[in-house]
Amino acid sequence: MQDKKKIKRANLRDVARAADVSVATVSRVLNTPNSVAPNTRDKVQAVITELRFTPSAAARAINSGRTRFVGALVPTLDNAIFARFLAALENRLDDFGLSCVVATTQESAEAEVRKAKSLLDIGAEGLILSGVSHAPELFETVRQAQLPTLATSYFDVSAPLPTIGYDNEHAARMGLTHLLELGHTKIAIIHGPAAHNDRTGARLAGIHSLNCQTLSFHEAEISMQGGCGAAQDIADLVDKPSALFCLSDVLAMGALFELQRLGYKIPKDFSILGMDDLPSARHTFPALTTIHLPVRRMGEKAGTAMGDWLENNVVPQPEMLEVKLEIRGSTLPL
Amino acid sequence: MQDKKKIKRANLRDVARAADVSVATVSRVLNTPNSVAPNTRDKVQAVITELRFTPSAAARAINSGRTRFVGALVPTLDNAIFARFLAALENRLDDFGLSCVVATTQESAEAEVRKAKSLLDIGAEGLILSGVSHAPELFETVRQAQLPTLATSYFDVSAPLPTIGYDNEHAARMGLTHLLELGHTKIAIIHGPAAHNDRTGARLAGIHSLNCQTLSFHEAEISMQGGCGAAQDIADLVDKPSALFCLSDVLAMGALFELQRLGYKIPKDFSILGMDDLPSARHTFPALTTIHLPVRRMGEKAGTAMGDWLENNVVPQPEMLEVKLEIRGSTLPL
DNA sequence: ATGAAAGCGCTAACAT
DNA sequence: ATGTTAGCGCTTTCAT
Numbered sequence: 224m225q226d227k228k229k230i231k232r233a234n235l236r237d238v239a240r241a242a243d244v245s246v247a248t249v250s251r252v253l254n255t256p257n258s259v260a261p262n263t264r265d266k267v268q269a270v271i272t273e274l275r276f277t278p279s280a281a282a283r284a285i286n287s288g289r290t291r292f293v294g295a296l297v298p299t300l301d302n303a304i305f306a307r308f309l310a311a312l313e314n315r316l317d318d319f320g321l322s323c324v325v326a327t328t329q330e331s332a333e334a335e336v337r338k339a340k341s342l343l344d345i346g347a348e349g350l351i352l353s354g355v356s357h358a359p360e361l362f363e364t365v366r367q368a369q370l371p372t373l374a375t376s377y378f379d380v381s382a383p384l385p386t387i388g389y390d391n392e393h394a395a396r397m398g399l400t401h402l403l404e405l406g407h408t409k410i411a412i413i414h415g416p417a418a419h420n421d422r423t424g425a426r427l428a429g430i431h432s433l434n435c436q437t438l439s440f441h442e443a444e445i446s447m448q449g450g451c452g453a454a455q456d457i458a459d460l461v462d463k464p465s466a467l468f469c470l471s472d473v474l475a476m477g478a479l480f481e482l483q484r485l486g487y488k489i490p491k492d493f494s495i496l497g498m499d500d501l502p503s504a505r506h507t508f509p510a511l512t513t514i515h516l517p518v519r520r521m522g523e524k525a526g527t528a529m530g531d532w533l534e535n536n537v538v539p540q541p542e543m544l545e546v547k548l549e550i551r552g553s554t555l556p557l
Numbered sequence: 558m559q560d561k562k563k564i565k566r567a568n569l570r571d572v573a574r575a576a577d578v579s580v581a582t583v584s585r586v587l588n589t590p591n592s593v594a595p596n597t598r599d600k601v602q603a604v605i606t607e608l609r610f611t612p613s614a615a616a617r618a619i620n621s622g623r624t625r626f627v628g629a630l631v632p633t634l635d636n637a638i639f640a641r642f643l644a645a646l647e648n649r650l651d652d653f654g655l656s657c658v659v660a661t662t663q664e665s666a667e668a669e670v671r672k673a674k675s676l677l678d679i680g681a682e683g684l685i686l687s688g689v690s691h692a693p694e695l696f697e698t699v700r701q702a703q704l705p706t707l708a709t710s711y712f713d714v715s716a717p718l719p720t721i722g723y724d725n726e727h728a729a730r731m732g733l734t735h736l737l738e739l740g741h742t743k744i745a746i747i748h749g750p751a752a753h754n755d756r757t758g759a760r761l762a763g764i765h766s767l768n769c770q771t772l773s774f775h776e777a778e779i780s781m782q783g784g785c786g787a788a789q790d791i792a793d794l795v796d797k798p799s800a801l802f803c804l805s806d807v808l809a810m811g812a813l814f815e816l817q818r819l820g821y822k823i824p825k826d827f828s829i830l831g832m833d834d835l836p837s838a839r840h841t842f843p844a845l846t847t848i849h850l851p852v853r854r855m856g857e858k859a860g861t862a863m864g865d866w867l868e869n870n871v872v873p874q875p876e877m878l879e880v881k882l883e884i885r886g887s888t889l890p891l
Numbered sequence: 892a893t894g895a896a897a898g899c900g901c902t903a904a905c906a907t
Numbered sequence: 908a909t910g911t912t913a914g915c916g917c918t919t920t921c922a923t
Contacts, residue, residue: 280680282916284615306634346614447840480842506781508814616900
């Protein structure tokens with residue numbers, strides 16, 4: 224198979240032999256350098272450098288029972304909202320000396336279970352999920368492995384997992400209320416696939432709770448492209464709405480640009496409201512009015528919670544983060 | 558420290574004992590189930606389930622010498638271009654049974670070295686970098702660990718690492734040439750920080766190679782915000798350019814929207830050319846003319862190369878991917 | 892301050 | 908088909 228002569232990596236024993244000390248001493252200069260005499264320490268260090276010795280993480284893990292990394296499962300990296308979340312999460316975990324392995328589920332429950340298991344296989348000490356609804360098998364896996372796991376993007380005290388997120392229902396109600404208060408009554412709701420996404424489901428529930436009878440609903444893939452398509456449908460309506468409430472910023476942007484392409488003026492012809500508050504939302508033309516979801520803070524909170532769980536054995540409490548309406552240029556009174 | 562009674566996780570020996578077989582048999586049902594008699598296998602499986610036994614990845618790794626994951630270092634997750642790359646990479650690595658740990662460097666050489674080391678510490682079997690210029694210490698680390706490492710987003714046969722990417726210089730020349738051919742002569746170049754980014758450096762070199770004397774250069778942070786700022790500067794120029802060449806799509810979008818906000822019509826008042834071809838580029842209004850960089854393919858190629866390197870011991874050859882001009886609505890003849 | 896030696900949980904020869 | 912056993916590279920008592 225391998226004609227290349229395998230150059231064996233130096234190990235503790237090699238170093239010990241070369242430095243003429245015991246493996247214990249080498250281990251000590253690695254972990255508790257102060258407990259080793261300066262002379263010895265220097266001698267060993269020199270050999271370590273010379274032999275290019277790098278301790279094996281696996282061997283270390285086997286002894287300590289720790290791998291010092293957690294897994295994060297997100298639907299996709301294509302939506303900036305998750306990228307932002309992960310950046311904050313990774314950053315905070317780092318404070319605990321924890322790394323973070325990212326896996327994308329592509330909104331597929333099957334892929335989620337599979338990737339969660341593979342994360343476990345490679346030794347993840349904890350799991351961070353998006354949303355609260357997951358395949359029973361995932362819950363089962365997590366339970367069996369007694370794995371610290373938390374759910375994000377969703378706040379729900381009654382969830383089987385600690386949740387760190389926001390009230391999606393409330394956020395959607397807040398958005399619709401804004402539009403209603405501006406005098407809009409005929410409103411198109413553009414949302415992602417509701418089938419396997421609890422966040423979308425909750426947002427829709429929030430909207431329905433307002434009992435507005437003049438809403439039209441448009442399901443689209445969560446992407447600019449999806450927003451474009453929905454906007455076309457809406458523009459084709461005989462009885463056009465005066466406002467669009469898009470349950471993700473990318474949908475809103477797709478719709479915004481598509482309507483402009485079709486010759487409409489925003490917000491004159493249509494008010495458009497998004498949800499997420501992506502960094503780009505404030506830079507579109509017109510700037511997008513949107514519901515700000517504090518993903519950055521959520522990433523930090525999740526990182527802290529997981530870090531405290533793993534390092535200090537404190538089981539996280541559910542945390543609800545406040546959402547906020549950001550009024551910018553894409554909405555106007557009717 | 559821990560008042561919780563630590564519930565010891567079941568190990569191979571526990572399972573063997575409970576199933577009244579040897580550890581070897583248990584190991585076999587885990588790895589080569591077919592080499593175990595059905596009866597025995599079922600019995601062992603039952604115990605495994607009952608005891609909630611999960612094999613320790615660390616112990617496995619220590620024996621096989623394999624952790625089955627690689628590390629990927631990208632500047633940021635905030636730019637969709639890297640997210641797309643990673644998605645493709647992760648996907649392809651999966652075909653080799655390899656996982657992928659992502660770390661972001663925030664364009665900092667120091668952070669890159671630090672994260673690379675921590676990736677090594679946790680056992681990464683290979684490293685995938687962005688660009689070819691890195692801290693000497695990073696090269697040294699990689700060399701010492703004899704770590705399969707490849708550089709992406711940049712094609713350079715003479716690089717110390719195998720590169721899989723495109724010719725940034727050529728891409729930039731292609732863009733500028735397009736603008737020139739449209740009759741534009743006064744062109745503003747908006748680019749990211751050149752100091753520590755070899756891709757940007759190469760693109761600028763490509764532009765300079767065309768010896769066009771009527772160019773103005775505007776450095777901005779690679780974000781929509783950065784593009785906005787640069788566009789404002791350009792709008793303030795007494796001697797305004799007729800076209801903007803933005804060396805990243807996000808810069809182009811920021812500039813596009815900002816100019817629209819200022820009342821300009823695109824492409825009538827300014828032609829705008831981007832680079833990357835983000836999914837969103839075709840959905841802006843007007844759609845963005847841009848240089849298509851095949852990041853998806855690059856992710857796949859990188860995944861294949863790394864997989865083959867690790868699994869089949871084939872050292873990758875540098876690979877150059879073709880870039881392509883995508884003419885859409887944001888550029889027009891002068 | 893240092894060393895000897897016993898594991899950690901698993902895989903892989905080798906034996907039966 | 909199954910068992911025995913020797914490690915893998917390291918940490919950690921327990922001696923000295």
